[in-house]
Amino acid sequence: MKADIKCESLRTAYGEALVELGKKDSRIVALEADLGKSTQSIMFGNAYPERYFQMGIAEQNMLSTAAGLALTGKIPFVSTFAVFASGRPYDQIRSSIAIPDLSVLICGSSAGLSDFGDGKTHQSIDDIGIMRVLPHMTVLSPVDAVETKQMMAAMLTHKGPVYLRINRNDLPVLTDSSKSYKIGQMTRVRDGNDVVIFAAGVMVSKSLEAADLLEKDGISARVVNLSTIKPLDTEELEKQCKGVKAVITAEEHNIYCGLGSAVAEGLSELALPISMVGVNDSYGTSAKGYEELLVHYGLTADAIAAKAKKLLNK
Amino acid sequence: MYSEERIKNLKKMAVRIRSNIIDMIPPGKVGHLGGSCSIADIISVLYFDRMKGLDPKNPKNPERDRLLLSKGHAVLAQYAALTELHYFGHEELAKVKTLGGMLQGHPDIEKTPGLEAVTGSLGQGLSVSQGIAMALKLDKKPAKVFCICGDGELAEGQIWEAAMSAVNYKLDNLCLFIDHNGVQATGTTKDVFPIENLGERWSSFGWHVVEIDGHDIPQILDGISEADKTKKVPTVIIAKTIKGKGFPFAEGKAQFHNAALTEEQYTECKSIIANMKKELGE
Numbered sequence: 001m002k003a004d005i006k007c008e009s010l011r012t013a014y015g016e017a018l019v020e021l022g023k024k025d026s027r028i029v030a031l032e033a034d035l036g037k038s039t040q041s042i043m044f045g046n047a048y049p050e051r052y053f054q055m056g057i058a059e060q061n062m063l064s065t066a067a068g069l070a071l072t073g074k075i076p077f078v079s080t081f082a083v084f085a086s087g088r089p090y091d092q093i094r095s096s097i098a099i100p101d102l103s104v105l106i107c108g109s110s111a112g113l114s115d116f117g118d119g120k121t122h123q124s125i126d127d128i129g130i131m132r133v134l135p136h137m138t139v140l141s142p143v144d145a146v147e148t149k150q151m152m153a154a155m156l157t158h159k160g161p162v163y164l165r166i167n168r169n170d171l172p173v174l175t176d177s178s179k180s181y182k183i184g185q186m187t188r189v190r191d192g193n194d195v196v197i198f199a200a201g202v203m204v205s206k207s208l209e210a211a212d213l214l215e216k217d218g219i220s221a222r223v224v225n226l227s228t229i230k231p232l233d234t235e236e237l238e239k240q241c242k243g244v245k246a247v248i249t250a251e252e253h254n255i256y257c258g259l260g261s262a263v264a265e266g267l268s269e270l271a272l273p274i275s276m277v278g279v280n281d282s283y284g285t286s287a288k289g290y291e292e293l294l295v296h297y298g299l300t301a302d303a304i305a306a307k308a309k310k311l312l313n314k
Numbered sequence: 315m316y317s318e319e320r321i322k323n324l325k326k327m328a329v330r331i332r333s334n335i336i337d338m339i340p341p342g343k344v345g346h347l348g349g350s351c352s353i354a355d356i357i358s359v360l361y362f363d364r365m366k367g368l369d370p371k372n373p374k375n376p377e378r379d380r381l382l383l384s385k386g387h388a389v390l391a392q393y394a395a396l397t398e399l400h401y402f403g404h405e406e407l408a409k410v411k412t413l414g415g416m417l418q419g420h421p422d423i424e425k426t427p428g429l430e431a432v433t434g435s436l437g438q439g440l441s442v443s444q445g446i447a448m449a450l451k452l453d454k455k456p457a458k459v460f461c462i463c464g465d466g467e468l469a470e471g472q473i474w475e476a477a478m479s480a481v482n483y484k485l486d487n488l489c490l491f492i493d494h495n496g497v498q499a500t501g502t503t504k505d506v507f508p509i510e511n512l513g514e515r516w517s518s519f520g521w522h523v524v525e526i527d528g529h530d531i532p533q534i535l536d537g538i539s540e541a542d543k544t545k546k547v548p549t550v551i552i553a554k555t556i557k558g559k560g561f562p563f564a565e566g567k568a569q570f571h572n573a574a575l576t577e578e579q580y581t582e583c584k585s586i587i588a589n590m591k592k593e594l595g596e
Contacts, residue, residue, distance in 0.1 A: 029452070053448065053483070061475035064438045068445020071423075071431060073376070074452070076445075092472070095435040096442055100423050 005205075007170040011109060013145035014166055015040030017152040018077060019047045025156065026051075031066055031078045033059050038168075039079040039109040063089040066104045067096035075103060075156065081115065082108030082124035082165060086131055097161050098134045105155050107164045111141075112201065112252035113279075113297065114168035116290045123284030129257025131163040132230050138183060139230040141165040141200035141259070144173045147227060150181035158183055165201065167252075169290050172205045174225070184228050186236060192222035195246045195308045198237075198263050200226050202294070203250035203277070209301035210250075214308055221308060229259050237266040246311035250277040250304050252294075275307040316532055320363070322594060324531045327398065328358040329590045332560045334394030336587065338410045338417075341580045345411070348557040348570040350391040352495040352528070353462055356553060357381075359534040360460055361395045367457060370401045373427040379457050380430045380446055384439020385464035385493065386420040387572070392429065393417050401428035437470025439463065440490060444480050447488040447548075458542070462491045466498030469507045474519070480548045481520035488548040489541040490521075493528065495557040499571045516550045528553025561586060 022028045022044055029051045036042035036054070045052035055062040059080060066076040078085065085108040086093075097104045108127050115122045131139045140155075140162060142148040148166065155162045162183075174189055189204060190211050199207040204225045211221035224240050226232075241247060247267060249260035260276035267274065279297050287293040294300060331354045339345035360381055361368070367378030383392055390410070397404050402416060409415035416425045420434030430446070433439040443461035450457050463473065480488055492512065496503050503509060517523045522544045526533040534553070541549035557571070558564030561583055575583065 029449075051452065055479055056475075056482075058472075058475035058479065060437075060472045061441045061444075061479055064441030064472070065445035065448070065476075065479070067431065068442040068447070069449045070445075071442070072446045072449030072453075074449050091435055092438055092441075095432055096438050100432045 005172040008145035008173050009170050010142060010145050010148045010166045011038070011040045011168065013148040014107060014109070014152070015043035017149040018044040021152060021156060022048050022051065025075065027073060027075045029053065029069055029074045029076050031055050031062050031076055033057055033062050033080040033084060035080050035109070039107060041077070041079040059084045059089045060092045063092035063104070064096040067102055070102040070104050075105065077105045077107060079107040079109055081122060082111035082127045083122055086124065086127035086163070090130060093161070094134060098136045101136045101160045103159060104161050105164065106161065107166055109166045110168040111165040112167060113284050113293045114290060116287045116293045119286040120283035125254045125279045125284060126257070127165060128229055128253045128259060132257065132262065136160050137230065138162040138228070139165070140183070141227050141229055143201060143204045143225050143227055144171050144175050146173055146175035146177045147181060150175065150179070151227070154181045154183050167201055171202055174204060184231055184233055186228065186240060187225040188222065188240065189225050190221070190223040192220040193243055194220045194312060195248060196222040196224060196241050196244045197248045197250060197304060197308070198224050198226045198259065199250040200229060200259050201252055203252055203299060206299065206301050207250050207304055210304035210308070213301055213305040217309065217314065219308060219312060219314060226259060226263070229262055232262050232266045234266045237263065238270060241267065241270060241272060246308065247272050247274040248277065248304055248308050248311070249274065250299070252299055254279050254281055256281060273311045275311050277304050277307055316535055321531050324358050324363055326594050326596055327362045328355045329587060329594065329596070330398055331358055331391060331394040333587045334397060334407055335390045336580070336583045338390050338393065338407045339575060341577045342574050344572060344574045345390055346387045346572045347564055348497065348567070349385060349388040349464060349493065349495070351559045351561065352555040352557050353388055353391050353493050354559065355529045355531060356462065356491055356493070356534055357391045357395050359531060359538065361399060363535065364538050365460070368399060370399060370427065373401065377455060377457055379460065380443070381460045382430050382433060382439045382443045383421060383462050384433055385436065385462060385467055386434035386439065389421050392421070396428040399428070402426070436467045437472040440473055440476040443488055444476050444485060447485045448483060450487055451485070457487070459488050460491065461488070462493055464498070465492055465494045465496065465503050465509060465512070466506070468492070468509050477516065477519040477521065484546050485548045486545050489538065490548065490550045492550060492552045493555050494552055495555040497557040497566060497568050497571070499568065501568050512552050516552070520547055522547050522549040524549060524551045526551060526553050528555035529559055560590070
């Protein structure tokens with residue numbers, strides 16, 4: 001991480017934004033499955049106890065209950081760990097929420113490998129795939145605390161269910177706080193002409209580091225923050241590839257069914273080589289620290305740079 | 315006591331519901347006859363006596379009482395009633411479960427006016443009903459939420475999650491009917507997955523329990539009235555019913571959970587309905 005970039009907590013941003021939005025809009029309610037102190041939904045609970053529903057460790061009931069609240073004019077934010085917000089209540093999300101296209105806003109917290117100590121049962125390497133396959137579902141993966149807040153404001157006026165994937169650890173702030181977020185936007189965070197790197201979440205800052213490394217080797221890398229993973233605007237995706245000779249994707253997720261797959265599907269009509277950086281079809285493991293775990297799974301600037309060089313034959 | 319006319323009208327409506335169900339499954343067309351007929355009398359009392367605020371011109375009237383079929387496969391019974399309430403024309407019944415039809419195989423709120431939730435994947439409707447009840451309480455609206463679950467459906471763990479949370483949130487505006495017909499898709503509940511002592515189970519979870527004969531109109535009215543008087547806790551009405559009720563060849567038989575009628579059976583159903591109507595002076 002560059003020393004001059006400030007790091008902030010996305011979880012705190014989530015809790016603060018819930019409180020701010022809840023003040024403006026009394027339709028907002030929050031549901032939690034006994035992890036509110038971690039997801040920070042507890043901040044909303046402290047501010048508006050009557051609109052905060054502690055549902056206990058019963059995620060399936062929680063998601064279908066949120067559907068009922070949405071059917072009756074409320075805007076439910078549902079939070080728990082990403083593994084328990086996606087796979088565990090999958091059919092409840094599918095049947096009760098996604099089929100009728102209800103505006104239930106689901107926050108998968110401690111996503112990816114970010115819950116580094118808790119190991120494979122708690123690390124979500126499949127949540128993007130699980131959510132992306134559902135028709136009507138929007139999948140967002142904020143790059144930092146600022147984008148988290150901007151996205152939550154955008155989610156509020158969005159029609160249909162949204163899955164927001166939030167990292168547990170403090171991440172570098174890259175987003176301009178004076179702007180607002182439009183669901184579907186992709187943000188170019190660095191210009192370049194030889195290769196484009198599409199990334200989300202923590203992998204955006206890794207990609208920027210990779211671009212610095214590549215620059216030293218005379219390779220000019222473009223970096224795009226693909227924080228809306230679904231829906232993916234194919235035309236815009238193709239535009240972001242204009243002029244480059246290769247495409248790299250970088251994600252904190254299984255290389256199958258995640259951001260890389262989405263990009264490959266979106267670019268299937270272009271004859272561009274694509275290489276993916278992600279978790280190589282395996283589950284997580286416990287580690288002392290987050291960075292150590294990212295290195296273990298090859299989610300590094302070096303790995304991104306190496307893939308770019310390989311595709312460019314350099 | 316209830317007036318004779320009130321009871322008779324509800325009985326007549328239950329016959330019309332059964333008649334409409336049969337209209338939806340002409341010979342050769344597969345449909346959930348058994349579980350639809352076991353709730354026909356409960357559906358009649360709910361839609362044509364108890365539920366308020368129903369308006370086919372404004373199906374989303376925020377003040378309306380709600381009915382959710384957690385056992386969504388029995389939606390034929392709900393279609394049968396909704397057409398009598400003029401949410402859609404009788405001609406739609408023939409198009410049930412066809413491409414482009416507004417009446418899907420399981421409840422679909424995007425296609426069918428008058429329905430409240432997407433159900434069919436069993437175990438979820440009680441939780442959705444609970445969410446509606448919570449929202450109504452937040453908005454201080456007096457409307458009531460009714461939900462019907464099957465007894466086979468009680469094997470779904472989510473039902474018991476909702477059983478706990480509805481008590482935690484003191485949802486006295488939520489009333490659950492259990493269609494206790496004792497038969498599920500592949501056999502009797504006793505053989506497939508026994509769930510004995512339902513009253514004790516629900517009572518131990520903190521619900522107010524009422525046990526009735528689910529085909530006896532005054533008992534159904536009594537049960538609902540008791541639920542309406544019960545405060546601070548949700549009420550479950552365990553309704554002893556007969557799968558396929560009304561059509562003796564199908565009664566209590568798992569094979570009519572989801573089946574097609576033969577020409578002979580269909581004709582028999584029509585004749586039974588004609589007799590039922592005659593008995594009620596229709």
